[in-house]
Amino acid sequence: GQNIDQPTEMTATEGAIVQINCTYQTSGFNGLFWYQQHAGEAPTFLSYNVLDGLEEKGRFSSFLSRSKGYSYLLLKELQMKDSASYLCVTLDSNYQLIWGAGTKLIIKP
Amino acid sequence: NAGVTQTPKFRILKIGQSMTLQCTQDMNHNYMYWYRQDPGMGLKLIYYSVGAGITDKGEVPNGYNVSRSTTEDFPLRLELAAPSQTSVYFCASTRTEANEKLFFGSGTQLSVL
Numbered sequence: 744g745q746n747i748d749q750p751t752e753m754t755a756t757e758g759a760i761v762q763i764n765c766t767y768q769t770s771g772f773n774g775l776f777w778y779q780q781h782a783g784e785a786p787t788f789l790s791y792n793v794l795d796g797l798e799e800k801g802r803f804s805s806f807l808s809r810s811k812g813y814s815y816l817l818l819k820e821l822q823m824k825d826s827a828s829y830l831c832v833t834l835d836s837n838y839q840l841i842w843g844a845g846t847k848l849i850i851k852p
Numbered sequence: 853n854a855g856v857t858q859t860p861k862f863r864i865l866k867i868g869q870s871m872t873l874q875c876t877q878d879m880n881h882n883y884m885y886w887y888r889q890d891p892g893m894g895l896k897l898i899y900y901s902v903g904a905g906i907t908d909k910g911e912v913p914n915g916y917n918v919s920r921s922t923t924e925d926f927p928l929r930l931e932l933a934a935p936s937q938t939s940v941y942f943c944a945s946t947r948t949e950a951n952e953k954l955f956f957g958s959g960t961q962l963s964v965l
Contacts, residue, residue, distance in 0.1 A: 747894070751892075773951060774951050776953070778954075783959075784958070784959070785942055785956035785957060785958055785959050786895075786942075786954070786956055787956070788953035788954065791951065791953065793951070830894070830895075832894075834951055838951070839897075840895075840897070840954075841894075842894030842895040842896075843894050844892055844893055844894045845894070
């Protein structure tokens with residue numbers, strides 16, 4: 744079956760660094776997305792990885808290892824506005840999106 | 853830029869009532885989607901469309917219907933509302949392939965009592 748695992752909740756301190764992990768098992772693989780979702784709002788796109796390695800975009804970076812079925816989202820210099828849920832999403836062989844339940848990130852001052 | 857416009861934002865229905873959630877996008881996107889999001893769960897695909905006149909079922913289509921008469925509009929119809937349909941609904945669109953990022957509407961909080 745198809746499955747995405749990510750921690751339910753994480754807590755971090757303002758100004759620090761946090762890594763949100765995601766492991767997946769899917770029928771084929773055509774890439775992995777990370778979306779950010781603030782409470783009561785719609786998801787917004789953060790990143791897309793299809794090849795192994797690290798993609799950096801400002802304070803946010805996303806890593807992919809296809810052989811390990813593993814990705815992480817790295818957030819640096821945390822700000823209070825980064826408090827949100829982070830959704831790991833894979834694209835399977837039929838180009839269907841499989842959504843993880845999300846990791847709620849709580850930032851403390 | 854309006855992007856994806858979804859209405860209403862909130863709605864309370866009685867069991868057995870019907871309603872239509874409206875979704876319009878002004879980006880000339882071919883692909884449109886309806887998702888529901890339940891607490892603690894990932895988004896579940898209800899229906900999707902790859903272009904005007906073409907619709908297909910997603911993972912959880914029962915109790916819903918859609919139409920796609922124009923590129924811009926993709927309404928979602930609930931015919932006989934049930935408590936199990938209490939959820940947050942999101943409409944989304946992409947330009948072409950599924951490996952492009954989704955643009956979401958602001959969501960509809962629906963309660964069926």
